[in-house]
Amino acid sequence: MxxxxxxxxxxxxxxxxxxxxxxxxxxxxxxxxxxxxxxxxxxxxxxxxxxxxxxxxxxxxxxxxxxxxxxxxxxxxxxxxxxxxxxxxxxxxxxxxxxxxxxxxxxxxxxFRMDEDVPLVVPEVNPDDVSWHSGVIANPNCSTIQMVVALKPLYDIAPIKRVVVSTYQAASGGGAPAMEELYSQTKDFLNGEELKVEVFQHRIAFNCIPHIDVFMDDDSTKEEWKMVVETKKIMGDESIAVAATCVRVPVLRCHAESVNVEFSGEVSVEAAREAYETAEGITVMDDCSSNTYPMPGLLAGTNDTFVGRLRKDPTVEHGLALWVVADQIRKGAALNAVQIAQLLLP
Amino acid sequence: MxxxxxxxxxxxxxxxxxxxxxxxxxxxxxxxxxxxxxxxxxxxxxxxxxxxxxxxxxxxxxxxxxxxxxxxxxxxxxxxxxxxxxxxxxxxxxxxxxxxxxxxxxxxxxxFRMDEDVPLVVPEVNPDDVSWHSGVIANPNCSTIQMVVALKPLYDIAPIKRVVVSTYQAASGGGAPAMEELYSQTKDFLNGEELKVEVFQHRIAFNCIPHIDVFMDDDSTKEEWKMVVETKKIMGDESIAVAATCVRVPVLRCHAESVNVEFSGEVSVEAAREAYETAEGITVMDDCSSNTYPMPGLLAGTNDTFVGRLRKDPTVEHGLALWVVADQIRKGAALNAVQIAQLLLP
CATH class of the missing domain: 3.40.50.720 (NAD(P)-binding Rossmann-like Domain)
Incomplete structure (x- = not known):
């Protein structure tokens, strides 16, 4: 339909x-x-x-x-x-x-993200998929969105065989109460007071929690599963293998991701950089000589997906490593949804 | 000599x-x-x-x-x-x-870590290497120590082809002034005051910095390079490929690591778990049903290397994923060094 x-x-x-x-x-x-x-x-x-x-x-x-x-x-x-x-x-x-x-x-x-009659859309990646909706379009998971935005320009150079990603996810993924919990716990910690744990499974202040959403039968989390299946659906390629580990860190509202990509053909750092220069929605922040790379604490309120630490991964035949940051509430949620709405305009 | x-x-x-x-x-x-x-x-x-x-x-x-x-x-x-x-x-x-x-x-x-006449020793992994020292024994880098402790029992089941690791490293790696900077910046941030950046390259409070030690010619950092070369030297196997991304997170004194390992033969989750049960210096904290996994904010002052989130990585033929935490100042530095000293006793 x-x-x-x-x-x-x-x-x-x-x-x-x-x-x-x-x-x-x-x-x-x-x-x-x-x-x-x-x-x-x-x-x-x-x-x-x-x-x-x-x-x-x-x-x-x-x-x-x-x-x-x-x-x-x-x-x-x-x-x-x-x-x-x-x-x-x-x-x-x-x-x-x-x-x-x-x-x-x-x-x-x-x-509805994985429903067959529901497109899962990131406008920079698969804008045409809005054409076959039947009343519902799904906004992907925040951690998936910023990864596929960063992967797509590289995929257009050579198909991707495998992605290994570890995330550094902000409290905002748990909504406003989660951000408030990070604030109040941190304050209580510094004051030597007892910490209240309500939103997260454990203390988040000065801690990392390797657990987002619920556990699945294979001992991965649902957040990790989302990165696996949503990436395939958005990129339109079931053959992309994704190994994800999703971790909550004490940051307020931008997610960061450490991504190792293995391609089926050569993608040089230079070619990747060139592709990013003309890609929509991406800002490259990558200059080792001036300690420039994207950081989640400093990019709140921005619209783009930021890519840095771009380098060869010499441990596979065709490999790149990169570091990706985006505002979880904007590109990871609200902005992407409104961008989908823009695609629907006549 | x-x-x-x-x-x-x-x-x-x-x-x-x-x-x-x-x-x-x-x-x-x-x-x-x-x-x-x-x-x-x-x-x-x-x-x-x-x-x-x-x-x-x-x-x-x-x-x-x-x-x-x-x-x-x-x-x-x-x-x-x-x-x-x-x-x-x-x-x-x-x-x-x-x-x-x-x-x-x-x-x-x-x-002296990479000097040919200096053994680089982690007592759980290569205790015998102390025998050939000529006056100096090197203590490995903190992020390497806890990773090789976790890898060794698995390597003994099947040789390791490739490791992809992303770290979540505590402020303590920068010494006492770095921990103090995390404290004082966090306090200033919560009070809306201007933040002083002195020890780290950028703000660390509520932030992640994908940059530890200096940059190398290949745009990796020296911290990442250490994980590559030290792992080979300690494990005594130059063929182990390591792709590392090292990131500073706002945690006080334990490092965490997300590790994807590819083996040359089958290593089941059950076999890995069994190997860990008898391994020295390792505590398995891994029970999804009770949200149990190691977390860096809650393990300060401990001696062991803690392993959790152990699961199959189905994206390679023989793969496992794990999450490793250890106290950076103890097992990552002082404890490992004193354990080396113990090996020298008659």
């Missing part, structure tokens, strides 16, 4: 989960990209209904206060694009109502 | 760099292991001479205060074992005097 309804030039946009970390960033990104909306509806749970959100304006929507409405199946009447970031359960509950209303759901949760 | 002087059962031990982070840990470990010393000499720079150090006692040395003496070439008269941790420059300056005095230098710096 494919979608027949035409998208208006000035769509009505609903933001579902408007008060969360990603929801707030949706608002910011809609403004930053001046998305040509005719209306923005801020939706959230009953608990948040009535809250006021400052919105800086975009398209035909003037700057001003938005009042959060309780999300119900009726909320989507007249909506053209529904940006969802309120967990897989809510996305599943609301899918039918959204699609029945004629809106396209762009979903940040993991609910 | 090999060493002919016999080691007394109760050696005189000099600790060079006694006031540094590793130096203080030397004192603690000598006590913890009740090293059978007849005398402990605390040596440091002129600036620290006269300082008093509380020592808990070991062997024939009672608990009490040690007075730090200025280190000069004359300091080593009568010394049997000199534990050095004051930088490569000082080690090079003092080598001749130490060896001329008949003492064995166990050096924590990178000064």
């Amino acid at each position: 494919s979608w027949s309804k035409a998208m208006p030039a000035n769509p009505v946009v609903a933001v579902a989960g408007a008060t969360g970390a990603v929801g707030q960033e949706f608002m910011q990104v809609l403004h930053d990209l001046d998305f040509p909306a005719s209306e923005i509806r801020a939706l959230a749970s009953a608990r948040s209904a009535g809250k006021k959100i400052e919105f800086a304006g975009c398209g035909q929507v003037p700057a001003g206060e938005l009042i959060v409405q309780e999300m119900t199946p009726e909320s989507f009447k007249g909506v053209d694009i529904a940006l969802f970031s309120c967990g897989a359960g809510i996305s599943k509950e609301m899918r039918e109502a959204v699609v029945a209303a004629g809106a396209v759901m762009i979903d940040n949760s993991s609910a | 090999s060493w002919s002087k016999a080691m007394p059962a109760n050696p005189v031990v000099a600790v060079a760099g006694a006031t540094g982070a590793v130096g203080q840990e030397f004192m603690q470990v000598l006590h913890d292991l009740d090293f059978p010393a007849s005398e402990i000499r605390a040596l440091a720079s002129a600036r620290s001479a006269g300082k008093k150090i509380e020592f808990a006692g070991c062997g024939q040395v009672p608990a009490g205060e040690l007075i730090v003496q200025e280190m000069t070439p004359e300091s080593f008269k009568g010394v049997d074992i000199a534990l050095f941790s004051c930088g490569a420059g000082i080690s090079k300056e003092m080598r001749e005097a130490v060896v001329a005095a008949g003492a064995v230098m166990i050096d924590n710096s990178s000064a």
Whole structure:
């Protein structure tokens, strides 16, 4: 099935989960990209209904206060694009109502990512996949997005055989309460007070936790599994082998990734660098002589995927090593979703 | 040349760099292991001479205060074992005097590690290599030590073809001032004050820095190079390929490592686990059902190398993935050096 309804030039946009970390960033990104909306509806749970959100304006929507409405199946009447970031359960509950209303759901949760009728899209990598949606387009997992953005220009030089990736993931991946926990735990640690562990499985202050999302039967985590299967789907190549280890680190909102790539043909450092220079959405920060490389603590609020520490990996026939950083809430979530929405515009 | 002087059962031990982070840990470990010393000499720079150090006692040395003496070439008269941790420059300056005095230098710096006449020793891995020293034994780099401890029991099942490792290294690798910088920067960050960057290349609070030690001609860092060459030397196998990315994280004193190993023959998870159960110096912390795995923030002050997240890496024919944590100041430095000294006892 494919979608027949035409998208208006000035769509009505609903933001579902408007008060969360990603929801707030949706608002910011809609403004930053001046998305040509005719209306923005801020939706959230009953608990948040009535809250006021400052919105800086975009398209035909003037700057001003938005009042959060309780999300119900009726909320989507007249909506053209529904940006969802309120967990897989809510996305599943609301899918039918959204699609029945004629809106396209762009979903940040993991609910539908691997469904056969749902494209999984990173605009720099597989923009054409939006064409075959049937009401739902999925936003990939944050750690996958920045990796495939960095891999695609290299893949276009030579197919990728294997990727070994270890992540350094920020607290923001766990939402606003997770960032708050990192703050408050760190403060308590420095003051010698007892630490409260609520959001993460263990203390995150001055610690690394090699465990994100739940464990799978093969003793990998679901976060690691996502990097494996989502990479194949987005890149459109089932033969890419991905070995991932996902680790939470005490950083606020950018993820970093150490990536070793093995290609089926030669990809020199020079060729990779040249490909990156013209690639969309990528900034190369890579100059050893001036200690320049991307760092997660210093890139909060940015849109690009940053690549550095680019070098030959001489331990395989055709290998490169690189270090990739992106803002988890922007490119890893809200920005990528709004960029998908841009692809839907007439 | 090999060493002919016999080691007394109760050696005189000099600790060079006694006031540094590793130096203080030397004192603690000598006590913890009740090293059978007849005398402990605390040596440091002129600036620290006269300082008093509380020592808990070991062997024939009672608990009490040690007075730090200025280190000069004359300091080593009568010394049997000199534990050095004051930088490569000082080690090079003092080598001749130490060896001329008949003492064995166990050096924590990178000064002599790759020298042909200097054994590079991790007691769990290559204890026999102490036999061919000619006055100097080198203590490997911290990140290498914990990796080879974890690799050796697996290597004994099947030779290792390739290792891809990404590190999560604690501030302590930069010594006491580095740990202090992490503390003070974090405090300033939380208070919204300007951050002072003095020890590290960039801010370390709430950040990751993919850069440890200096850059080499091939755009790897010297820390990464150490993991490559030291692993081959300690394991006694030049054919082991190591691809390393070394990253500083805001953790105080334990390093963590994400390691993907490719073997030349089958090594099942069960066989690896069994090998670890009887391996010296290793504790397996690995139970997904109870969220159990080693974490660097929670293992400070421990002696073992901790292994967890042990799982099959299905992206190569014979692959395993693991997560390794050890206290950088203890097993990564002071403890390993004192364990080498134990090997020298009659």
